[in-house]
Amino acid sequence: MTIGDLGIVRGVVIDADGRVEVTLTPTYSGCPATEVIRADVLAALSAAGFDDVHVLTVLAPAWTTDWITDAGRRKLADNGIVPPSPAPPARRVDVALSLTLPSRDDEVRCPRCATADTVLVSQFGATACQAMYRCRRCFEPFDRIKPY
Amino acid sequence: MSEGTVDPMAPALFSYALRLGDDALILSQRLSEWASRAPEIEEDIALTNIALDLLGQARALLDYAAVIEGHQRDEDDLAYLRTERDFCNVHLVEQENGDFAHTIARQLFFSTYQLFLYEELISSTDELLAGVAAKGVKEAAYHHDHALQWTVRLGDGTEDSRRRMQAAVDRLWPFTAELFDADEVEKELAVHGIAVDPSNLRARWERAIHDALASATLTVPSTLWTSHGGRRGVHTECFGYLLAEMQYLHRLHPGASW
Numbered sequence: 001m002t003i004g005d006l007g008i009v010r011g012v013v014i015d016a017d018g019r020v021e022v023t024l025t026p027t028y029s030g031c032p033a034t035e036v037i038r039a040d041v042l043a044a045l046s047a048a049g050f051d052d053v054h055v056l057t058v059l060a061p062a063w064t065t066d067w068i069t070d071a072g073r074r075k076l077a078d079n080g081i082v083p084p085s086p087a088p089p090a091r092r093v094d095v096a097l098s099l100t101l102p103s104r105d106d107e108v109r110c111p112r113c114a115t116a117d118t119v120l121v122s123q124f125g126a127t128a129c130q131a132m133y134r135c136r137r138c139f140e141p142f143d144r145i146k147p148y
Numbered sequence: 149m150s151e152g153t154v155d156p157m158a159p160a161l162f163s164y165a166l167r168l169g170d171d172a173l174i175l176s177q178r179l180s181e182w183a184s185r186a187p188e189i190e191e192d193i194a195l196t197n198i199a200l201d202l203l204g205q206a207r208a209l210l211d212y213a214a215v216i217e218g219h220q221r222d223e224d225d226l227a228y229l230r231t232e233r234d235f236c237n238v239h240l241v242e243q244e245n246g247d248f249a250h251t252i253a254r255q256l257f258f259s260t261y262q263l264f265l266y267e268e269l270i271s272s273t274d275e276l277l278a279g280v281a282a283k284g285v286k287e288a289a290y291h292h293d294h295a296l297q298w299t300v301r302l303g304d305g306t307e308d309s310r311r312r313m314q315a316a317v318d319r320l321w322p323f324t325a326e327l328f329d330a331d332e333v334e335k336e337l338a339v340h341g342i343a344v345d346p347s348n349l350r351a352r353w354e355r356a357i358h359d360a361l362a363s364a365t366l367t368v369p370s371t372l373w374t375s376h377g378g379r380r381g382v383h384t385e386c387f388g389y390l391l392a393e394m395q396y397l398h399r400l401h402p403g404a405s406w
Contacts, residue, residue: 029283030204059208059279062286088289123290124194128201132190148286 001075003037007067010058019052020045025063028128028148065129065148080111082133082144110135111142118142157340161274162216163236163333164343166226167379168280169209170237173227174387175258176202177394178245187248194294195251201287205280212276228398232388233381240323242378242387246316249302249309253316255295260356261327263288264349273341296360303364310365317361318369325374328353333379 003009003024011023022041026034038055045053065084068076073083085106107116113135121132123146131146155161179199186192210223221229240258245251266288269281302313328350330338337343361368375384398404 026204026283028201028204029208029280029287030200030202032200060275060282062279062282064286087286122190122194123294124190124197126193128197132193146290 001072001079003041005069005072005075007063007065007069007072008037017052018050019054020050021054021056023056023058025058025061027063031128033127063148065145068145076145077111080142081130082108082111082142084145084147087147106147108133108144110138110140112140113138157337157342158216160333160336161342162213164337165209165213165216165277167236167333168277169206169213169226170235171241171258171262172202172209173206174235174237174390175241175254176200176206177390178241178243178254179251181245182251191248198255198287198291198294201284201291205284205287208276208280212280224398228395232383232391235383235387235391236379236381238323238326238378239375239384240320240327242384242390243320243323244386246319247312248298249312249316250319252295252298252302253313253320255291256299256360257320257324257327257357259288259291259295260360261324261346261349261353263292264352264356265344265346268344268349271341272343277342299360299366300364303361303366313364314366317366318371321369321371322373323375324357326376326378329376329379331379 006027008024008027009022010025011021013021015021022045024034024038024041034057038057041055042053064087066087068083076083108118108120109116110118110133115135115137117136118133119136121134121141123131125132125143129145129148130143132141133144134141176199179195179202182192182195182199184192186195206227207223210226214221214223214226240254243250243254263285266281266285270278270285272278272281299313302309304310305313328346330345330347334343334345338345358368377383
């Protein structure tokens with residue numbers, strides 16, 4: 001899994017003088033990995049021989065799970081993490097607030113036994129971007145990247 | 149806004165970024181107090197995740213406020229070195245956690261407000277505020293969903309959970325009116341499409357909260373008194389204790405970093 005797969009890298013530009021500018025966008029506002037990723041990008045480019053590297057962090061347009069690539073989704077699934085369904089629209093002004101987010105209607109299949117008979121345990125998981133589920137057939141708990 | 153230009157809007161924009169940032173920061177601090185103390189492990193994780201989202205929003209907003217101010221202060225200076233009267237968060241977010249029902253009532257009231265606020269702020273002509281809102285709205289939707297689920301479960305639950313949830317709603321109700329106070333800061337910025345005039349959010353918030361309380365078989369309080377003054381730096385008694393804990397380490401070890 002790469003930060004490109006996750007849609008965190010928004011652009012890489014190398015100018016004629018060899019100056020590299022990498023544009024990153026954080027996932028969730030408080031994602032604690034943001035600064036680690038930034039440092040790792042600097043270290044990786046330095047190790048690859050680039051001395052003049054600048055990492056920009058942009059908030060807009062806001063990261064969405066829709067930017068996770070098909071390859072990224074496959075890698076998540078291969079690692080037992082269910083990839084997200086399409087993100088809900090950011091603006092719901094005209095929609096009545098219901099007891100259910102769109103994501104609750106999703107069919108979420110157990111990564112082990114593939115049944116859709118799963119239950120959402122919590123919309124908040126081990127990281128900001130994950131929700132916790134449990135399979136009702138094989139009883140295994142599992143994580144899912146929640147639509148964002 | 150380009151650097152180096154003197155923007156006549158800067159003082160108001162500084163105040164506005166600080167207000168939104170302080171609301172997020174102080175609620176984040178309160179929710180963090182639940183770490184290792186929540187009723188169940190999933191809630192421990194949920195409340196601290198919500199705290200983390202709010203902290204991220206606060207950092208972006210306080211960093212922006214510091215840049216606008218241009219006095220060589222940074223986000224940490226604003227969070228850790230201001231005194232009580234310099235903070236301009238609303239009273240609701242500083243109220244003590246109380247029992248779990250109180251925390252959920254506070255979350256329901258605030259996340260509903262913040263969701264509606266961010267939905268509007270996405271259209272701000274200010275690029276940074278629009279950017280914070282575009283991310284924050286996705287987070288607030290999950291916070292709101294969490295609070296709503298619990299409000300219904302507790303309100304329409306056992307006799308004891310219903311009694312506690314109603315007591316929490318009643319106790320915190322007087323602090324909700326302040327969310328919709330608009331002074332010259334919001335009004336001036338709203339004219340230019342930069343800020344959201346919070347008084348315009350009130351009707352929609354009341355409908356949503358009335359619906360939520362009805363779903364939870366709870367009664368909308370009829371309390372008359374309301375609490376105001378947070379935006380002017382006048383706070384309730386519990387705020388000083390919160391700040392003392394939040395700022396203790398930074399003040400004890402000035403300039404320390406990881």
